[in-house]
Structures are given as C-alpha cells and as structure tokens.
Amino acid sequence: MALSGLVLVLFVMGHMLGNLQIFLGPEVINAYAYKLHELLPASALWAVRLVLLGTIAVHIWAAVTLTLDNRKARPQGYLEDKVVQASYSSRTMRMSGIILLAFIIFHIAHFTVRAVPGMQYESESKESRILEKTEVPLVKDGEAVLKNGQEEMTFNVNDMMVAGFKVWWVSAFYIIATGLLCMHLTHGFSSMFQSVGLRNGLWRRRLDRAALAYGWVVFIGFAIIPIAVMAGLLKQDPTGGLVSQVGETAAITESLEK
Amino acid sequence: MNLDSKIPEGPLSEKWSSHKFNMKLVNPSNRRKYSVIVVGSGLAGGSAAASLAEQGYNVSCFCYQDSPRRAHSIAAQGGINASKNYQNDGDSVYRLFYDTVKGGDYRAREANVYRLSEVSSDIIDQCAANGVPFAREYGGLLANRSFGGAQVSRTFYARGQTGQQLLLGAYSALSKQIGLGKVKMFNRHEMLDLVKVDGHAKGIIVRNMATGELTRHASDAVVLATGGYGNVFFLSTNAQGCNVTAAYRAHKRGAGMANPCYTQIHPTCIPVHGDKQSKLTLMSESLRNDGRIWTPKDAEVAAKIRKGETDPNSVAEDDRDYFLERKYPSFGNLAPRDISSRAAKEACDEGRGVASTGLGVFLDFRDAIKRDGQNTIKERYGNLFDMYQCITGDNPYETPMMIFPAVHYTMGGLWVDYNLESTIPGMFVGGEANFSDHGANRLGASALMQGLSDGYFVLPYTVGNYLGKQGVADAGKVTTEHPAFAEAEANVKARTDKLLSIGGTESPRSFHKRLGHIIWEQCGMARSKEGLEGAIKDLQALRKEFWTNLRVVGDADGINPELERAGRVADFIEFGELMCRDALMREESCGGHFRVEHQTEDGEALRDDENFAFAGVWEYKGDDIEPQLHKESLIYENVELATRSYK
Amino acid sequence: MEKTMDLTLKVWRQKSANSTGTFETYGVKDVSEGSSFLEMLDTLSEDLVEKGKEPVAFDHDCREGICGSCSMTINGIPHGPEKATTACQLHMRHFHDGQTITIEPWRAKPFPVIKDLVVDRSPFDRIIQSGGFITSRAGSAVDANAIPISKATADYAMDAAACIGCGACVAACPNASAMLFTGAKVSHMNSLPQGKAEKDRRTLAMVATMDGEGFGGCTNVGECEAACPKSISLDMIAHLNRDYATAQIKNFFKPVA
Structure with a gap:
C-alpha cells in the first residue's frame, strides 16, 4: 500500500503542477501537453502510463486483500462501536478510494481516451473547428497550427479543460473527487511513512500536519481550475494558444483557407 | 514426619558449592527420558520450568490463568535485591544474608538464606541477558535504589513494574521452550490433587477450567510454585485467583506445612471503601519518605471527619497525633512494615480512625509540599498520586491520603529442606509457596529474588539430583494407568x-x-x-x-x-x-x-x-483430627540473635 | 457516605464456544461510586446467584491493572471510557445513575469467545513462542554491567515492555490487527543490545505467526493506541515495520550456500 501510494502521491503532485500551468496561459499548458506527447518517444509515454496504471492496480489489489483479511479477522462486530482517536479520513479510506477509482476511470475516459458519451468532441476536420468555432471543441489528436508562419503541432488542452469544466456536473464531480483525494491523502501521506517504519511520535505529528497540508494543496491545486472555468476566468482559445497577437488569428484562418 | 533439613556440611559460604559438587548428575542424553511437572508459572514456576527444559527434561507446566504471563508475580512493584555492591557502599553476600536473617526476625534457616544471597547476583545477570529493561544510569550501567529501610542501595528495578518485567523475562524463556516443544503448557488448568506412588510424588490431577474436564498427569517429579495464601483473608493485595488449594492438597497428601501464621501486613494500602470491595491496592512504601502519618487525637474529631463534617486540613497541629513519630522517634514514619501496621491498627481501635469505615489513617504530604514545593513532590510520587486519585477520586495534593494495612505476603508455606524438597519425596516447592527464606517477616524487594533464585538456580540442580538418585531405569515408569x-x-x-x-x-x-x-x-x-x-x-x-x-x-x-x-x-x-x-x-x-x-x-x-x-511444621492427620506439630530447630551458627529495635 | 447509583447492563451471554450468544439486560442497584467496574460485576454476579442463575463469566485476576486478564468492551470501548485504564481500575464514579452500559467481549476471529465475556487469547502466547524471547540459558549470562545500555535505550525498551498483553489493541482495531502487541514486543527486544543477535529472525517469525493466527492488517488508524491501558505508542508499530522491512531485504539478499 505504502510503496504504491508513494508513487501515486508523487504523481498527483506532478499532475497538479502540470495542470496549474493553465493559469500561465493557453500557450504554456498546450506546449506542455505537446512536449509530453510529441517530444518524448511514444514508448516512454506508454511506459509511464502503464507504470501508473500498474501502480493503481497494485494499490487496489493491496487494498482489496487487506480489506478482505480485515473483514475475516472480525466476523462479529460490536453492538456499540465507538471511535476514540482514529481520524475520519483514516476510517473512510475504502469509501474515498472506491469513489476515487470511479473518478479516475471517468477522468481517463474523459480527458485521455476522450470517449465519454454525451461529450462533444471535435470533428476530424481542422478547418471546421477553426472556422466554425465549435462550442465544445474537445481535441482528440494533435493538430497543426501556424505560428509565425510555421506549422506547429499542438494539443489544445486549454480548450479541452475549459470546455470540459463548463459542464457543471463534470466540474462538480471533479471538485468532489479532488476533495476525497484530499481526505485520502491526509491519512495516506502520513500513514505511508508509518508503514515503512519511518515515523515516530514527533514525526507523526509533523507528518500528520504535512499530510493535511499536502492534501489541501492538492485539493486547491486541482479544484481551482474548474472553479476558475465556472467563474469565467479561464476561456477557450481556438488557436491552441499559439496565437498571442492580434491579427495572427486572421493569418491562420487565411492560411487554412488556402 | 522426617524434618531432615539436609543442610550441607562445611562453612556457610561453601555449603552451596560443595553441595552442587556432591549432587547426582543426570547425563544430558538421559534427561529426555524424565518428565517433570511444574505447577504455577510465576517467577519461581516459570523460571524453573524454562530452566529444566533448557537442561533437556520434558516439562509440563500448569497455570490457572489464561496465560503463564499473568501469574501474580507480575504485580510486584518495588524491585529486586542483589548483593552486587555496584554502588560501592559496603554491600556483600554476607550483608544481604545478615539483613535477611535479621529482617526475618531470626526465624529463617541460615544456610538457605546464605545461598539466596549468593545467587542473587546471578539473577540480575540472567534477567539482564533475558532482556529485562532494568533502570540504567546515563553511563549505561545499572541503577540501584535503597528500599525498605536497607542501609545500602542494592535494589534493582524497572520503573514501578519490576515484578512485571522479571516475570515477562521468565515467561519469554518459558515461551521459547514451549515453542520448541520441550514444555507442554496447560493454561486454565487448576491442580486439584497430588498423586503419590510408593510415597513419592508422581503426578497430579487437574481440572481444565475451560472445559471442566479432569485429567491425570504423571511425571518423575513434581514442582509446586503456586504462590501464597494471602486470600485466606478475603481482602488482600493478592490477585483474585490466588489460592492455597494446590499446596493444601499436597499437605493433605503428607507434605508438612510450616509456619502458616507468618503473614505480612503491608502498612500503605488504600483503605477499604465498602462491603462490595474485592481487593486491596498497595501504594508504594516509598511514600513514607515524605508523607507524615497521623490521626486526630480526639475520637470525636475523627468521627466528624468520617462523616465528612470536618475537613482534615482544618484539624489544628496540636490536635493531630503523628503516632509513628511519637512512638519511634528515630525511625519515625519509616518504621518497619509490621510495626507501622500495628500502630495504625491501634489508633483505629481507639476510635480515631478515618475513612468512611473508620479503618484508615492519614498519610499527609502537606508539610512536604510546603517544604519542597508541589513540583518536587509531583516528580517523586506523581504516578502514585495519580493512581490514588484514580482509585479513590481524592486529590492527594489537596487532601491527605488515607491508608490502612493490608495482607500482602505470606512467609509460611510448605516445609522444604535445603533442596527445596518437601516431606513428600519428589515434590519440590519454590517461591512464596514454600516457607524457607524469609522467616517471620519478609524484607522489601526480597520476594522476587527468592522466586527467581529457586527457579533459575536451585531447583534445576536439586530436581536433577533427585532424578539422578532415582536412577534412569525408573524414568517414566509410573503412568496415569496406575x-x-x-x-x-x-x-x-x-x-x-x-x-x-x-x-x-x-x-x-x-x-x-x-x-x-x-x-x-x-x-x-x-x-x-x-x-x-x-x-x-x-x-x-x-x-x-x-x-x-x-x-x-x-x-x-x-x-x-x-x-x-x-x-x-x-x-x-x-x-x-x-x-x-x-x-x-x-x-x-x-x-x-x-x-x-x-x-x-x-x-x-x-x-x-x-x-x-524453630519452624513449626504441621502434619495432616485427618479431617476432624488435630494436626500434629513437628519442630525443625533453627540453629544460628553465624548470626547472633538480637532484639530488633527501631526506637 | 459514598454516592450510589442504579444501572442497566446489557451483557453478552454465551454458554460456550460453540453456542450462539445474545445480549441479556440486567439491573444492578446501589452500586457505590467507589467500586471498580469489576466489583460492580461482582455485585451483579451475587444478584444472579441469589436467583439461582449463572453469574457472568469474565477474565480477571490482579485487579490492579497489571496482569492483563480483564478484557471487556464497555460502551464500545475496550476497557471503557477512561484513558490508559484497565477495566479493573475503572471506577464507577465515571458513570451516572440510570445509565445503560453495554458490555461485550473482545471481538476478533483469533480470540473466540469461550464463555460470556471470556475469550481465548492464546494466539498472543504463540506469537511470543515463535520469537518473543532473547535466548539466554539460565547460567550463561555475563555480568549485567558488562553490556552497557544507554538510559534512552533502556527507557525506550521499558516503554515497549510495559505491554500487559490484554488484547485491547486487537479489540479496538477496526481490523482486529495485533500489530501493537507484536510491535511492542519486537521493539522491546530488538532495541536492546542483548536482543540484536536474533533480531531479524525474531521479527520475521513473530510477524509470520501473527499473520497465520488470522489477525487483520494494520491501516494505521491508531485506535489501538487509544485503547491501550498502558499507552503503548504507535511508534512501536513503526519500529516493527522498519525492522520487518530490513529483515525482509536482508533475507532476500542473504548468501546462498
């Protein structure tokens, strides 16, 4: 649990930092996405993806075996069962974990596989997207846009996120899930040190506080994006963020028309 | 009844060594042919069972608790004496021996006490090696304290839980042997009779307390380490299950019972609170270092305190009787256990007792707190004050503690010779269950020493000696079919x-x-x-x-x-x-x-x-027949008999 | 005079290991607030005996909080509501007149009920038998001062060794895990220089026995520490985890002959 948890804890932080680049402007986050997809060899990307999926699988497998063992260890419960000091998050790891799993599946389907029914994904035609300015232009593949007259590949992650979070229930689910993630982490982050024996009374207090801070940072870091989208602070940018100057859009349109 | 104490010849300090040399040995490869029953799993029984198994004998060990770790040795608080002289303050084997004989009011057997004092050092070594976390000084060496009025610091301790730690040490050694299959452990089993064949102890009958089943167990020797009989008083500091049954059943089968009237009453226990009480709780004697013991001079004032009409703090200095300080000016509140207990009883008999039952005296820290400050007192006795408050609900920093004597230890027990063998051949008795080492009064921190001495260092030799004498041809001959x-x-x-x-x-x-x-x-x-x-x-x-x-x-x-x-x-x-x-x-x-x-x-x-x-040894003669008294004369060759005085 | 109270008790009654149990409700009257919880149960027993009924069976012995015999869950908390207190040291002044108190046995598969509130805790003994000792035959010890032990180490070992083996940790753990018990014993012995030689062997063997007995796994929720009458710290579990991990790694790379 602890070792797979550690990988996931680190991933969550990396993922969050990546996402937050949306506030630096569409060009930054899109370039980041582009780099992830195109600059690394595809095998590396897949390796990372598989490691992450594998880690999740190990985490789930460990959780399921632990849960089954633990259920078996107490076939008969108490009539009255009081909790003295166990935190709410520590006692709800199973529930928060299960909901998070559901969310992760949705999340991957939504933003990685991009195959959630009912979501409007962009058509294959690049022209139509630019020209028609589809309202929910979720991007399925990389596309070429012009920058300074050069054709460059980009992923319009900015639009994808903005468009995705404009759907209220997507945002709601996302915020709730990251809230649960926060809870899951406030126990898991500190617990992970305990499980490998790197904790004592003093460090337990410190790590518990660090875990709480970590959980909240992750929650705020993730949840702020849908909130910003709902509040209208983040907007779509059909150019993929590569056009930062007035007039360039026209140029692109022009070039595409040719 | 033959009361041959079998004290070895020779000078006191060489008796045990020469006796060990003269004992019969059992060849290591023959030891597995013998079986030994050990009843009781406290300090004496647990350590004896473990040590005998280590030597190669097949041991069966019985205890009435659900685990051998719960024997009442676990409740001993203060410490264990040993004549290590680590403090360089003049201790020696002879001084520990002398103090113990004197403390026992010259009613113990010299040779046994000397041996106890001799092996006391080995006990500390053995326990430290077993992982007993004795208190240490910053330099890493063992710490000692002075205890029970001793003039030297010879008491080793593990916080206030010395008995617990020593017992867990013996229990872990025993557990290892159980894991190896050398000891068969019978938890929740109570010995209900001793079986004798041709005059020798050859087995026991036990009741499985969980299933009710009666079972027979045969062996080549039987060791009883079944503790004391303090619960004859109903209220004592003993555990609820402590009983005399095993020892008394053996007595009925012919074992002499020695000095049963020697019982120790500890002065600092929490008073009885009502008729539903099941047990008395001991408070450490160390409290008497700073607390002053008193009752009101006037019985009427005491009556008002009992009814809660008068606050003890409001009793004027002149109206208080600090009776120990008055009677024993040189020892004052630190007078020995028996003397302090009697003085408290006398005060209560005069109607001057406090506590709701009238059976209690004050142990007051008011002056000590005034003198040294509450923090100092808290550092010294904080845990004891907390324990007192937990049980009584009173805060001893504000209102004086109340104490009353309670039965704590029994010096009498089954008569044994120098080999710890009873008058029934093949039945050995160790620990509090025997009568041997404390005479008429036990000194503080000596009970743990005796239990472990018997179990680790005496019985493993003397039981082997008996088995060796019986001869290997007889090993395992008697079965439960007899x-x-x-x-x-x-x-x-x-x-x-x-x-x-x-x-x-x-x-x-x-x-x-x-x-x-x-x-x-x-x-x-x-x-x-x-x-x-x-x-x-x-x-x-x-x-x-x-x-x-x-x-x-x-x-x-x-x-x-x-x-x-x-x-x-x-x-x-x-x-x-x-x-x-x-x-x-x-x-x-x-x-x-x-x-x-x-x-x-x-x-x-x-x-x-x-x-x-002399030691008074009683022989059972029948249910309604008076028991017969036998006497073992106590001969003092080394210590001069003197009157104890604490004035 | 001491105050008294009347109480309603809901007590688990079970004739034997194989029969099914049920809760019975009893009233006890005039319980003095100075009595201990077990003395209150004694009163109930006497009342039941008076009526020719079998008293409630429960394990108890020293009644001063050190033998570890008493084992009952009182209103949902092992050993009851007072912190760092065994049931025998719990006094009735912490309850009030008219209160209903639920009394249940330890609930864990490795601790089957034998009768009423009495459970079989022999798995704890077996964990110790598999490795909870420092091998040192009687007579083979060196002088106790030959191996200095720093005060800090001795104090730490004593903190761990204070465990009374009552099983409240298992009873309180939502997973019925025995990690606090095992951790305490491992920490005690592994931290002392005398215990180092058998450290890895001890740790692996005790954990294997513990798992084999059917205790649940630790999820670091900390209920064990809260219920422990001797306030054994979760640090002992961390210590066990650390030593277990080290032992596993060493075991993995041990030289093969």
Whole structure:
C-alpha cells in the first residue's frame, strides 16, 4: 500500500503542477501537453502510463486483500462501536478510494481516451473547428497550427479543460473527487511513512500536519481550475494558444483557407 | 514426619558449592527420558520450568490463568535485591544474608538464606541477558535504589513494574521452550490433587477450567510454585485467583506445612471503601519518605471527619497525633512494615480512625509540599498520586491520603529442606509457596529474588539430583494407568460433585467473606490466645455450615467461577484453622506474628528464642483430627540473635 | 457516605464456544461510586446467584491493572471510557445513575469467545513462542554491567515492555490487527543490545505467526493506541515495520550456500 501510494502521491503532485500551468496561459499548458506527447518517444509515454496504471492496480489489489483479511479477522462486530482517536479520513479510506477509482476511470475516459458519451468532441476536420468555432471543441489528436508562419503541432488542452469544466456536473464531480483525494491523502501521506517504519511520535505529528497540508494543496491545486472555468476566468482559445497577437488569428484562418 | 533439613556440611559460604559438587548428575542424553511437572508459572514456576527444559527434561507446566504471563508475580512493584555492591557502599553476600536473617526476625534457616544471597547476583545477570529493561544510569550501567529501610542501595528495578518485567523475562524463556516443544503448557488448568506412588510424588490431577474436564498427569517429579495464601483473608493485595488449594492438597497428601501464621501486613494500602470491595491496592512504601502519618487525637474529631463534617486540613497541629513519630522517634514514619501496621491498627481501635469505615489513617504530604514545593513532590510520587486519585477520586495534593494495612505476603508455606524438597519425596516447592527464606517477616524487594533464585538456580540442580538418585531405569515408569491416579481422580470428582450438590443458600463468596473476617480479626495484626481459640471454633462451625449450606450454581462442564471459588474457599477454611492453631502454638511475638500476650511494656514484640527458635511444621492427620506439630530447630551458627529495635 | 447509583447492563451471554450468544439486560442497584467496574460485576454476579442463575463469566485476576486478564468492551470501548485504564481500575464514579452500559467481549476471529465475556487469547502466547524471547540459558549470562545500555535505550525498551498483553489493541482495531502487541514486543527486544543477535529472525517469525493466527492488517488508524491501558505508542508499530522491512531485504539478499 505504502510503496504504491508513494508513487501515486508523487504523481498527483506532478499532475497538479502540470495542470496549474493553465493559469500561465493557453500557450504554456498546450506546449506542455505537446512536449509530453510529441517530444518524448511514444514508448516512454506508454511506459509511464502503464507504470501508473500498474501502480493503481497494485494499490487496489493491496487494498482489496487487506480489506478482505480485515473483514475475516472480525466476523462479529460490536453492538456499540465507538471511535476514540482514529481520524475520519483514516476510517473512510475504502469509501474515498472506491469513489476515487470511479473518478479516475471517468477522468481517463474523459480527458485521455476522450470517449465519454454525451461529450462533444471535435470533428476530424481542422478547418471546421477553426472556422466554425465549435462550442465544445474537445481535441482528440494533435493538430497543426501556424505560428509565425510555421506549422506547429499542438494539443489544445486549454480548450479541452475549459470546455470540459463548463459542464457543471463534470466540474462538480471533479471538485468532489479532488476533495476525497484530499481526505485520502491526509491519512495516506502520513500513514505511508508509518508503514515503512519511518515515523515516530514527533514525526507523526509533523507528518500528520504535512499530510493535511499536502492534501489541501492538492485539493486547491486541482479544484481551482474548474472553479476558475465556472467563474469565467479561464476561456477557450481556438488557436491552441499559439496565437498571442492580434491579427495572427486572421493569418491562420487565411492560411487554412488556402 | 522426617524434618531432615539436609543442610550441607562445611562453612556457610561453601555449603552451596560443595553441595552442587556432591549432587547426582543426570547425563544430558538421559534427561529426555524424565518428565517433570511444574505447577504455577510465576517467577519461581516459570523460571524453573524454562530452566529444566533448557537442561533437556520434558516439562509440563500448569497455570490457572489464561496465560503463564499473568501469574501474580507480575504485580510486584518495588524491585529486586542483589548483593552486587555496584554502588560501592559496603554491600556483600554476607550483608544481604545478615539483613535477611535479621529482617526475618531470626526465624529463617541460615544456610538457605546464605545461598539466596549468593545467587542473587546471578539473577540480575540472567534477567539482564533475558532482556529485562532494568533502570540504567546515563553511563549505561545499572541503577540501584535503597528500599525498605536497607542501609545500602542494592535494589534493582524497572520503573514501578519490576515484578512485571522479571516475570515477562521468565515467561519469554518459558515461551521459547514451549515453542520448541520441550514444555507442554496447560493454561486454565487448576491442580486439584497430588498423586503419590510408593510415597513419592508422581503426578497430579487437574481440572481444565475451560472445559471442566479432569485429567491425570504423571511425571518423575513434581514442582509446586503456586504462590501464597494471602486470600485466606478475603481482602488482600493478592490477585483474585490466588489460592492455597494446590499446596493444601499436597499437605493433605503428607507434605508438612510450616509456619502458616507468618503473614505480612503491608502498612500503605488504600483503605477499604465498602462491603462490595474485592481487593486491596498497595501504594508504594516509598511514600513514607515524605508523607507524615497521623490521626486526630480526639475520637470525636475523627468521627466528624468520617462523616465528612470536618475537613482534615482544618484539624489544628496540636490536635493531630503523628503516632509513628511519637512512638519511634528515630525511625519515625519509616518504621518497619509490621510495626507501622500495628500502630495504625491501634489508633483505629481507639476510635480515631478515618475513612468512611473508620479503618484508615492519614498519610499527609502537606508539610512536604510546603517544604519542597508541589513540583518536587509531583516528580517523586506523581504516578502514585495519580493512581490514588484514580482509585479513590481524592486529590492527594489537596487532601491527605488515607491508608490502612493490608495482607500482602505470606512467609509460611510448605516445609522444604535445603533442596527445596518437601516431606513428600519428589515434590519440590519454590517461591512464596514454600516457607524457607524469609522467616517471620519478609524484607522489601526480597520476594522476587527468592522466586527467581529457586527457579533459575536451585531447583534445576536439586530436581536433577533427585532424578539422578532415582536412577534412569525408573524414568517414566509410573503412568496415569496406575491405580493411585484413578483413586485421586475419583476423589476430586466426588468432591466436585459434592460441592455442586449441597443445594444450600449461601454463595462461595459469602463464605469467603465470613472466613476473611474471622481471620482478619483474630489472626491478623494482633493475635491473642482467647481470640485464636474462638476463631478455631468459629472456623470449624463455618466449615460445617459450608458443607451443608453452600450454593454453587452452574455445572462442572465448563467455566464456572462459582465452582472454582467454592473449591478454593473449602481449602481456605481448613487452612485458616491451621493458621490459627499455628498462631496459638507460637507463644511469642516475632515478625508478622504478634501475640498481644507477648509484648514489652511499651508494646513491642517480644521474641522467645529459648522456646520458639524453630519452624513449626504441621502434619495432616485427618479431617476432624488435630494436626500434629513437628519442630525443625533453627540453629544460628553465624548470626547472633538480637532484639530488633527501631526506637 | 459514598454516592450510589442504579444501572442497566446489557451483557453478552454465551454458554460456550460453540453456542450462539445474545445480549441479556440486567439491573444492578446501589452500586457505590467507589467500586471498580469489576466489583460492580461482582455485585451483579451475587444478584444472579441469589436467583439461582449463572453469574457472568469474565477474565480477571490482579485487579490492579497489571496482569492483563480483564478484557471487556464497555460502551464500545475496550476497557471503557477512561484513558490508559484497565477495566479493573475503572471506577464507577465515571458513570451516572440510570445509565445503560453495554458490555461485550473482545471481538476478533483469533480470540473466540469461550464463555460470556471470556475469550481465548492464546494466539498472543504463540506469537511470543515463535520469537518473543532473547535466548539466554539460565547460567550463561555475563555480568549485567558488562553490556552497557544507554538510559534512552533502556527507557525506550521499558516503554515497549510495559505491554500487559490484554488484547485491547486487537479489540479496538477496526481490523482486529495485533500489530501493537507484536510491535511492542519486537521493539522491546530488538532495541536492546542483548536482543540484536536474533533480531531479524525474531521479527520475521513473530510477524509470520501473527499473520497465520488470522489477525487483520494494520491501516494505521491508531485506535489501538487509544485503547491501550498502558499507552503503548504507535511508534512501536513503526519500529516493527522498519525492522520487518530490513529483515525482509536482508533475507532476500542473504548468501546462498
């Protein structure tokens, strides 16, 4: 649990930092996405993806075996069962974990596989997207846009996120899930040190506080994006963020028309 | 009854070494042919079982608790003595020996005490090697404290839980042997009879307390380490299950019972709070270093305090009687256990007792707090004050503590010779269950020493000596098929059936309480001829009533706490009678035994060395026949008999 | 005079290991607030005996909080509501007149009920038998001062060794895990220089036995520490985890002959 948890804890932080680049402007986050997809060899990307999926699988497998063992260890419960000091998050790891799993599946389907029914994904035609300015232009593949007259590949992650979070229930689910993630982490982050024996009374207090801070940072870091989208602070940018100057859009349109 | 103490010849300091050399040895490869039964898993039993198994004998160990780790040795707080002289303050084997003989009021056997003192150092080494976390100094060496009024610092300790840690050490050694299959452990088993074949102890009958099943166990030797009989008083600091049954059953089978009247009353226990109380709790004696013991001078003031009408803090200095300081100016509040206990009882007898029952005296820290400040007192006694508050609900920083004496330890027990062998050949007795080392009064921190000495360093030799003498041809020859086992089992069964079928109206606990009341009043801190004679009559009547009006609910087929208590109380009633007889016979005052007829003009104990320098050993003769007294003369070749004085 | 109270008790009654149990409700009257919880149960027992009924069976012995015999869950908390207190040291002044108190046995598969509130805790003994010792035959010890032990180490070992083996940790753990018990014993022995030689062997063997007995796994929720009458710290579990991980790694790379 602890070792797979550690990988996931680190991933969550990396993922969050990546996402937050949306506030630096569409060009930054899109370039980041582009780099992830195109600059690394595809095998590396897949390796990372598989490691992450594998880690999740190990985490789930460990959780399921632990849960089954633990259920078996107490076939008969108490009539009255009081909790003295166990935190709410520590006692709800199973529930928060299960909901998070559901969310992760949705999340991957939504933003990685991009195959959630009912979501409007962009058509294959690049022209139509630019020209028609589809309202929910979720991007399925990389596309070429012009920058300074050069054709460059980009992923319009900015639009994808903005468009995705404009759907209220997507945002709601996302915020709730990251809230649960926060809870899951406030126990898991500190617990992970305990499980490998790197904790004592003093460090337990410190790590518990660090875990709480970590959980909240992750929650705020993730949840702020849908909130910003709902509040209208983040907007779509059909150019993929590569056009930062007035007039360039026209140029692109022009070039595409040719 | 043959009371040959088998004390080895030669000078005191060489007796044990030469005896070890002269003992019969059993070849290591032959040891596995022998089996030994150990009853009890406390310090003596646990360490004996582990050590015998380490040597290669097949051991069966029995305890009534659900785990050998729960034996009542675990409750000892203060510490364990050893003549290491780590403090360079003049301790030696001889000084520990001398102090123990003197502390026992010259009623212990010199050779045994000397051996105890000799092996005391090995015990500390053994326990440290076993992982007992003794208190250490910053330099990493063992810490010591002075305890129980000793002039040297020879007490080793592990916080206030020395007994627990020593027991867990012995338990872990025992557990290792159980894991290896060398010891078969029988938890929740109670010994109900001893089986003798051709005069030798060859086995026991036990009841599985979880299933009710009676089983027979045969062996080549039997070791009893079944603790003391303090619960004959009903209220004592002993655990609820502590009982005399195993020892008394062995007594009925022919083992001599020595000095049963030697009981120790500890002065600093929390007073009784009401008639529902089941147990008395000891507070460490160290409290007397700073606390001042007093009662009001005026019985009327005491009565008002009892009713809660007067706040003890409001009693003026002149109206307080600091009776220990008054009577024993040089020792004051630190007077020995027996003396302090009696003084408190006298004050209460005069109607000056406090606590709701009138049985309590104050142990007041007011002056100490004024002198040293609350923080200093808290550092010294914080945990004890917390414990007191937990039990009584009173805050001892604000209102004086109340204490009263309680039965704590029993020096008497089954008679054993130098080999710890009883008058039944092949039956050995260790720890509190035997009578050997403490005479008429035990010093603080000596009980743990004796238990482990017996178990780790004496019995493993002397049991082997006995087995070696029997010869390997006889090893394992007696089996449970022998008719003596059937006879003993039938006896146990008949007795159990009888207990269940009396069909009277009074519960075992109620009889136990009544027994305790008689013993406490007549055979407690102060004993008189008249009182003891009356007590014997009362106990005989109680016994009759018990066997005609007892009610035991439930059956014999499983856990039945009523049946367990009934069996124990039955033995306690008979044993109590023996105690009173012993106290009546001993026309002197010594150690824990105080006969009001034998005191000096100012109320101090008056020993009679000319007529009573012997161990009184009782032989069982039959249910309604007076037991027969035998005497083992105590010969003092090294220590000069003197009067203890604490003025 | 001490105050008294009347109480309603809901007590688990079970005739034997194989029978099914049920809760019975009893009233007890005039319980003095100075009595201990077990003395209150004694009163109930006497009342039941008076009526010719079998008293409630429960394990108890020293009644001063050190033997570890008493084992009952009182109103949902092992050993009851007072912190760092065994049931025998719990006094009735912490309850009030008219209160209903639920009394249940330890609930864990490795601790089957034998009768009423009495459970079989022999798995704890077996964990110790598999490795909870420092091998040192009687007579083979060196002088106790030959191996200095720093005060800090001795104090730490004592903190761990204070465990009374009552099983409240298992009873309180939502997973019925025995990690606090095992951790305490491992920490005690592994931290002392005398215990180092058998450290890895001890740790692996005790954990294997513990798992084999059917205790649940630790999820670091900390209920064990809260219920422990001796306040054994979760640090002992961390210590066990650390030593277990080290032992596993060493075991993995041990030289093969």
